[in-house]
Amino acid sequence: EDIKIAHVYGKTGPFEAYAKQSHTGLMMGLEYATDGTMEVDGRKLVVIEKDTQLKPDIGKAALAEAYGDDEVDIAVGPVSSGVALAMLPVAEEYEKLLIVEPAVADSITGANWNRYIFRTSRNSSQDAISNAVALGQEGVSIATLAQDYAFGRDGVAAFKEALEGTGAKLVFEEYAPTDTKDFTANAQRVFDALKDEPGRKFLFVIWAGGGNPISKIKAMEPERFGVEIATGGNILAAMKAYKELPGMEGATYYYYEIPKNPVNDWLVAEHQKRFDAPPDFFTAGGMSAGIAIVEAIRKAGSTDTEELIAAMEGMEFETPKGKMVFRAEDHQALQPMYHFKIKVDPDVEWGIPELVRELKIEDMNIPIRNQ
């Protein structure tokens, strides 16, 4: 009997680009983990795709359809956190596994978690904490600029928490509406707050999706006040904007040149060969999910949900980012992150995040939030 996997994700809508990467990654992960046979224990892997259109209700229906009508064993997805949150109860209802990838909201493995949920992608806390670890040093003053909604505020809260004990000081939090077009006022407020601080000064930007403020703030020459801009990593297309920011520091989830391990080597080489481009953020994530599925089924020796859960809790598996571990408490995959500094190379279209330091799983204290 075939093993059916549903990939339920936002194929259409503004995140179409992310979706493509994620799917490519998933397929390559399954391929890699099965050595190209696409079979586990003699059972064929069949992947069914479903489009959430980035709408929670459709995502929910699509997942229910996958579990109920198509009778898949495991589902993977989606891109957007809102859709993911809507999908969580469906997994519980059908008592089937959902591997969340690449949605990042903390509450997926936090307040809204249920035991059928695993996540291979990083969560917001991991993002924030890794950045705090990267930037936080004695004598540093930091201001944050984030989108004025749950994602931004949670991110800042986690960042703030992680900053404690690093010696760095969070002096100002600025929030701007998601659809802000002009950041002059926000930047002005940040400058006013930071300009009289001593020591190194960072403006840390947490911004998801379009309308990224970094280049606009950069155009206002924050150097005047000794303010440096910092932010996390992003997909390659978005990092083109980083070319204007040589020397910028931050922490990222993935950049294809950073991790050194056989999985990543295979991914980079194969991806380059097949698509004539390096793999990106969500390709790596998708691949991790693919590998996790195969490993879990192998370990459990069946596709029975309870057996899979038992097998996956605490399971370690190799991914393009190196070793990941599904934490037993909240099923979040712990994983390394990378402290980077931007280098500009005229022959590369984007600003290159050069590794400063790998932040190992044990370097980051990721809180458990589902209790």
Add this chain to the structure above:
Amino acid sequence: MADNLLSLSGVHTHIGPYHILQGVDLTVPVGGVTVLLGRNGAGKTTTLRTIMGLWTASKGDVRFEDHVITRLSTPEISRRGIAFVPEDMGIFTDLTVGENMLLAAANGPIDDKRLAWIKELFPPIGTFWNSSAGTLSGGQKQMLSVARAIIEPRRLILIDEPTKGLAPAIIKAMTDALRELKETDTTILLVEQNFAMASSIGDTVAVMDDGRIIHSGSMAELAGDAALQEKLMGLSLEAHQ
């Protein structure tokens, strides 16, 4: 016939599924006033609109100065020197009176002498030059509509019921204006319900009913022949009930 400025021969016009004009034969001699009479719904307005190219004849020909204009577009017909005063006046209510006049002078700036003459004919045109045309009274709109048609010299003017809603004094003024126009080598095709006015200025006359011309001849003849009037009017009255 060289002395006919405009002639329609066997013109049929359909509006949607309705066959409105059913073979109209009409000639308009150069330099005079031809009056088109007929009861409500006889097809007078449709005839004028067909000449203007606002409806297209399905059969038959419209000739103007010996050219067939049946299938020309409305702007092309207009540019041959035909002006049109529609039944609903066609005022641009969003524009001022002045702007309405400015647009009517399609071939260049407004001729001041002519404008002065028009203002004298229709004083409200001057008074309300800068007012929105939509706020004019019913009669003032009617004056504006005629004024627009005569702001530039034209070969032929088609006028559809210019006197409705006008005060008697203005009707007289309008009659005088049309007479004056006649002098300036302008031909007029006039649709009118007001027989007194029509007979005082018309040279030739055509009477329509049911989409056909049922009588045509000189105005003098019709005005003088009570029996004929009776016959034409009676016919239309009968047809109406």
Add this chain to the structure above:
Amino acid sequence: MVAKEHPILETRDLTIRFGGHVAVDHVSCSFDRGTLTAIVGPNGAGKTTYFNLISGQLTATSGSVLLNGETITRMSVPERTDRGIGRAFQLTNLFPTLSVRENVRLVAQAKAGKGFDLFSVAESHVELLERADHVLSEVRLIDQADQIVSALPHGDQRKLEVALLIALGPQVLMFDEPTAGMSVDEVPVILELIQKLKADMDRTILLVEHKMDVIRSLADRIIVLHNGELVADGDPAEVIALSIVQEAYLGKAPEASGEAA
């Protein structure tokens, strides 16, 4: 009764200004029950505007309108309608996508005050339909009752205007050039209707007309508006004979008088 002391309708120093243009200028006039007054005047004299001020489409700059002694100057159109003012319009003004019967039924419904009845079926109010059909047969439109108004010939639309006014049954009826653009054979039908209204009911009628023969045959009294001012008021024959009417309105006087402002 107190109401008896008042004329049914009265305007006192009624004035409206558009920008700097005084369209109706201190018009004081009263109208008695059961009379038909013709309002004449050159185009743009302010006749329609005067109507608009009485029925509420426009609000006066100054002055007042009184109905049965009650000041209605600042009231909205529907309020005035409720109190008994009704009008027909110079340019036909109907509900074009509805049927003829529905047009009249709506008026009957308004009069019966049933507009806010949310949960009954409209067709179940048989009395309104009967009322509508009754009015339609009065104006001889009953055969066209099911037609959509926009498909109606011009003359029938004018008749429908009158029908709406009759269905409304107001104390004061105002007609604005009811016969304009109508062919000779249609005019008598409308006139007959107005005549009948005047005879049948104890109503006050205001009529704007340019056709002198119509006025002569219907009016009890004529008032003349000129440049927004009330310049003459009285018995038809007398008023028509006045020189200002002869000159400015009928254009009969030999010598021209003045040029455009």
Add this chain to the structure above:
Amino acid sequence: MLTRLLSGDTPRSGLLTALLLIVLISLAFAPFLFPGTKSLETAARICIFIVLVASYDLLLGYTGIVSFAHTMFFGIGAYGTALALSATGPTYTSLIWGTVAGAVVAAVFALIIGLFSLRVKAIFFAMVTLAVASAFAVLVSQMSWLTGGEDGLNYRIPRELTPAFKLIDEKILDVRINGKLMAYYLVFFVSAILFLVMLRIVNSPFGRTLKAVRDNAFRAEAIGYRVVWYRTTATVLSAVMAALAGSLLAIWLRYTGPATTLSMEIMIDILLMVVIGGMGTLYGAVLGATLFILAQTYLQNLMGVAAEATSALPFVSTLVAPERWLLWLGVLFILSVYFFPTGIVGRLRAGRA
């Protein structure tokens, strides 16, 4: 009896009657006729959207008001129910008071907006509602402590309405008789009742007056109707109906978020459904909603097939790739406006003559 139920407003076309019957029967027996989660989801969605679209038609088709704030009312209803359920637990009491509160808030908002329409012209009103609705959506996403922000709210509903609740153990016609089925029939019957109520409203003297106001507000005033109050009442009624539809959605989905209730996209979908179906007739809402949602749900599948069939043709296959289904939906938008200028109902009724 039947005509009374329909308030005397019969479909007046044989084909139309047949189509409506097919929709009715399909929806009434959907769980048995089309087993499967997806089809049940689709059927419930159709029911809810029939109410939503009909309530919008009340405004657009009958009153002639173009508003872009309809999803706001839909959202208010949904959030009302959602907030009550998540705050006070999955009880029927909280379900009911949440629904009522949502409807009341929607009514108040509609009253304010309706009175504002007093001041501005139709087209401005449309734009104002557009701006207000988008501000409302942003507000909801910002007040995440209350609304869950972009992520929305997940909550439980009374157990009797969830799949976990089994009414009887055996399957009937191969269908499980569980809480989900109960939930579906709750949606179906409430939708049917709301639809019949609206049908009554539009055929009442009030509804007739709305048509008059739409046709010629100026004249409606002159025969004694206070136009502003009619418009405002219609706005409020339509908002309340939309809010109730929102509550149904909240119950059905057990999730409420901006994307399912407040997005501009839904607003446009509603507009299109009204126009495809035919404005100014509630039956249009039934056909418009049904067809559109079917297209929305199954177009992508269809295109998947087309893409495979044309995979040899490079450009064509990218155009019909399932990712490009929105492209074709857009084309459908344009075509349907062309081919159904009076909507399907208008076309069917004209065809009868």
Add this chain to the structure above:
Amino acid sequence: MSETSIKPRIEKVPLSEQFFQKLPVMLVPFLAVAGLIAIGNPASWLTLTVAGLAMGMMIFIMASGLTVVFGLMDVINFGHGAFVAVGAFVGFTVLAWLAGWTTSPSVIMNLAAVLIAILVAMAITGLLGLAFERVIVMPVYGEHLKQILVTMGGLIVAQQMIYVVWGPDELHLSRPEAFQGSWVIGEAAIEKYRLVAVGIGLALFVAMRHILKNTKIGLLVRAGVENGEMVEALGYRIRRLFLIVFMTGSALAGLGGVMWGLYQETITAHMGSEIMVLVFIVVIIGGLGSVEGCFIGAMLVGLLANYTAFLAPKVALISTIALMVAILMWRPQGLYPVVKAK
């Protein structure tokens, strides 16, 4: 000749009323002064004011095409946002070809590259406008609701075609060298690119005002909307004129797209529809069809947004809408309505 005299009484319009008519022009300086008082710090104020005005100009550029089409032709073109996006994509493509010019330190080369990009973008969006008008809009003149739907359909199709042509990724491009960074005056920073936007916006404003004031085009289009048959009967080819106006509106959207794209530096297929609500608000504040009103409205919106974002960020969200509502309460037809709203 005439025997009648109609001499209506014309009184002087009171001075207060005349002042009231002119008031909107005063709003911008008034707001700026109010901003200075509230902000206190002149350097911050200058930074915010220049930025706000520039933002206003860019919105004006995008809105100008819309107000012409929406106001004069009475067509609500929701597809305008798609033209903005297409303009940006075309502009970026051209600038990418001219990478040598944009990265050169020579201001002339930079300018030339941007100019070429603008011209190509305007040409392409103009042509797109032609197709749009002929295929989508023409059958629905005069029917607002259908316009909303078909142009919305057009918007979706155009956005999807951007995906087909340029792929689903967002596009990034750095501004040409000369337009990067700011001039620093004391503690105030004035971005160079924003000054360019101000320049282009002003030039466009003057040009449009000139054309609409000194030619018949504006009048003709408005007249044509009200009664196309009559305009034709006067001898004008109204269909062709509509087409030209529509194409111009689309080309202006293309210009706006390039300007906006260079400001954002990262563009997506949705960038146009995202800004559309703001653009509609500006058009409405200004009054339908009014270039002046649109101009003033855009500056008001730009300034107010910046001031409130600085002073009270929470309020910034609704400041624009509050402004629109306030102005509509004051003047239900917008600041300077050229065309009466229906």
